[in-house]
Amino acid sequence: MKSKDKERLILGIIKYAPSSIVIILAFFVTLYISLEHTTKLQQEKNSIKEEYLFLNKDKIKIDIKTVNNYVRKSFKESRQQLHKELHNKINVIHDIAMNIYERNKEILSSEQIITQIKIAIENIRYHNGNGYFSIHTMSGMNILHPINRDFENTLVLDRKDSSGKHPVKEAIYIANTKGEGVFSWHYFKPNDASREFKKIGIVKKFEPYNLIITTALFEEDFNSIVENRILEHLSQIEYQDKGYIFVVNKEGSMLLTKSNLKHVKDESHHYAQDFKSFVDSKQSRTYIQYSLMKGDKEFSKISYLQKANNGEWIIGTGFNLDKLNLMISKKQKELNIEYKQHLNFVLISVLIITSILLILSWLLSQYLERLFFSFKKQLFEKELEKLDNYQQTITSLVNLIEQRDFYTAGHSYRVSHYSTVIAEAMDFKSEDINMLQQIGLLHDIGKISIPDSILLKPGKLTKQEFDIIKCHTTLGYDVVSKIPMFKDFANIILSHHERYDGTGYPNGLKGDEIPPLASVLSIADSFDAMTSRRIYNQRKTAQEALLELEKESGILFDPKILRVALQALQKIDINHHLQESQLPKTAIEKERFAYFFKDGLTNISNENYFDLLLKQDLHQYRCLNLILIHNFSLYNDKYGWTRGDELLIKITKFIQKKYKTKELFRFQGVNFILLNDTHIDIDITLLEKEIKPFSISCELIHSNLNTFEKFDILKEYLNKI
Structure with missing residues (x-):
């Protein structure tokens, strides 16, 4: 249908619909008045029904209120029990650590004692293996994480969870101010990395080495245990007339019932629809009425529903309406005998009312026609605005792709x-x-x-x-x-x-x-x-x-x-x-790029980035200074790799401080390359004096990059040195 035809149709509806509605309304008003005895009968029905419903509704409401108080109290007591359990667990681990410290503080170094503490507690589990213990320094360095070893020896101070919290910062604050305390955060489950789940944890400060020990349980796992205990208790409750408590989760699955119903959708459409409306609403409690089939017999029921367990559960109970229907049937027979309809009065009344309404409907159609044209104009303006928003959305999404x-x-x-x-x-x-x-x-x-x-x-x-x-x-x-x-x-x-x-x-x-x-x-x-x-x-x-x-x-x-x-x-x-370069330009891009091209120990660029940089443009730099460190392996053999790493970091910082360089690379293990776009003289004696006490030496080799035609030639030259 063309837009013009649609417009004519809408205008026709505006002109003729009001009068048509008036005529139809007159018919139904006539019908309504002619059935006045039904209204009177209904009033009597309602009176009986209200009294019956009031008594029974009040009863089931009190029953559910009592059950809800029990549920709320159970969860509150369980939460206190969880805090007490976490307190006991952390104190046991703290005692283990203190015992190790007291036994060895005079004979072992702090690193050795910390290692023994880690070995002692890393395999300790509780709560079906879900509970474990981790250790951090006060600077936010993780030194023990039994579940995710990748976190160990990394700085996690600024790590955020999905709720925006900094759990490590909060733990350190609690340890510094209280020594011990409970807090919460969100984290992935070992078997579910799709989203983060809330954890309830505790932190305790380990004074000898200014460390913090933490442990936690997922709130969801602990709540499941509490929920099962509550459901088991409720299953034992039974009221008069075989009444019982039922519990449904917000998805509609039956958690507790004495019927054969497994899910609300298995019941009548009306019941399922009312249930869903209640779940989606802001109401905390409501009554619903519905019909059930028991064999070949249909009977009506009213249930009282109340949200519990922070909205995760719907608890309810109900009563049948069989007795009410018997009382209403008796009253209906009495009223049908007494009732007579005055038809003439009805017809005259309807005729007068219809005439008045037809006049009003014509006036209304004139008003609606004006309103239609005004709305049409507003709709056109909104379509233009929608088109503009559409283009802006595409542009924003493309920019997001480009930035990624x-x-x-x-x-x-x-x-x-x-x-x-x-x-x-x-x-x-x-x-x-x-x-x-x-x-x-x-x-x-x-x-x-x-x-x-x-x-x-x-x-x-x-x-x-x-x-x-x-x-x-x-x-x-x-x-x-x-x-x-x-x-x-x-x-x-x-x-x-x-x-x-x-x-x-x-x-x-x-x-x-x-x-x-x-x-x-x-x-x-x-x-x-x-x-x-x-x-x-x-x-x-x-x-x-x-x-x-x-x-x-x-x-x-x-x-x-x-x-x-x-x-x-x-x-x-x-x-x-064409783009000029694929190399990162902004600080954010460089930080993302560091995953591939930053040396993990010295925090300077690695050899891969050196290769990439000069492959892009060999002659973007002119001066290459290669610093060779000799006898470093002997130092490692004598003092160990940890001391060796510390010395290499120290040499790196010295080079960064004393020598001018545009780019600095760790090269072939313990050597360094300094790149500059102009020639730079390096006083290698400064570095020689700095490292002489460690029984190692250094050598400087300078190269002019303009003398190399290709990167492969330069790379071959460097590898031969």
Whole structure:
């Protein structure tokens, strides 16, 4: 139906609906008055019903109130029991640590004593293996975490949980101010990393070495035990007329009942709907009435429901209405004998009322017509605003993608542009071209969920890592399909890595099974990947990329679409889109990049970053100073690796402080490379004096980078030194 026809239909409804409603209303008013005896009968029914319901409702309300008080008291006492249990557990571990300290403080070093303490408590578990103990320093360094060893010897002071808390900071504060105390935070369960769960924990300060010992239990696990104990108790309660308590969780599953019902949806639609409405509401208690089948017999029931256990449970009980129906039936027979209807009075009354209402309905239709045109204008203005918000949403999402993956900065905009050029060459409909232009911007939105360790990896991906990267199509589908304004894009984003021969992913579609828009997007995506500079490979020229695409005709790409695409992409000036560098620029990008290119011990750049930097542009720097450290292995053999690491850190800090350098790298174990864009003289004697007491020596080798034509030649030269 055209918009003009729809408008005429709406105007017709506005003009004639009020009068039609008046006529219909008059009919029902007549019917209502003619059945006045039914009203009187109903009033008597209501009187009987109200009295019966009042008594029984009050009774079941008191019953549920008593049960709810029991539930609330049980949870409160259980929480106190949990705090007491945690207090006892932490004191036992604290006593173990103190005993180890007192026995060994005169004969062992502090490091050795701490190691013995860690060994003594790291395997201690309680509460079915869910409870364990961890140790931190007052600076926030984790030195024992039996469940996640990756946390050990790392600074976790600033780690936030999903609620925004800093649990380590809070624990340190409690230890410093109280010595011991209970607190809570959120953390992943060992068998469920989908979200963080609330933990109730306790911290106690270990004074000899200014450490803190913590332990905790997941609140959900502890609550489950308490809930089962409460349900077992409630199952023993029975009221008169075989009444009983039932408990339902907020999803509708029966936790406690003496009926055969397993879930509220298994009962009548009316009951399930009322239950859901109550759960979703802000009410804490309510009555519901519904019908049940018992064999071939149907009977009505009223139940009183109250939310308990912080809204996780609905507890209730009820009573049948069989006795009430018998009382009402008796009264109805008495009233039917007495009642007579005065029909003439009814007809005259209805005629007068109808006439008045018809006049009012005409006036109302005039008002509604004016209101319609005013609303039409407002609706048009809101549509314009919605379109503007739509474009802003796309721009924001694209910027989010670009910030997550700065390796491929500008990729989304280029793929969008190339896709549009191909679609126009294929004479697609304008709405399809517009859709493809927007899909091109959002096609990689799934990469938002890919971990940095894979998304930003500069080298070749492993098979497992590539399998995770491939998930970005389904992740993108999940994101986009849940946004109403973008749901039409979802299948195209899902299929843009499908291949013509069926070797693509995620669904292995082939041939005509692949949506045409997805085929266009796939060609544009591949063309940009080949012609854009990447940190891990060299870009191709446009002509080289087109030849590569042509080789895959009928294999990876639809031959008919590719034929048109090759001609359209000939006209693209890819030099306009070239990026200068794939290296991180902002502080945030550099910090994310540090995962791959920062030395974990000295906190300076590693040799991989040296290779990457000079592969990008060998002559961006002029001066290379190589500091070779000699006899360091002898020092390690004599004093151990820990002392050796401490000395290497000390040498690093000395070089950073005394020598000017644009970039500093740890090279081949214990050596250092200093890069500068101008020649810098280094006084190596300063370092020699600093390290002489440790029986090690150093040597300086200077090189002018302009004398090396290629990075491979430089690398070979350095490896031979």
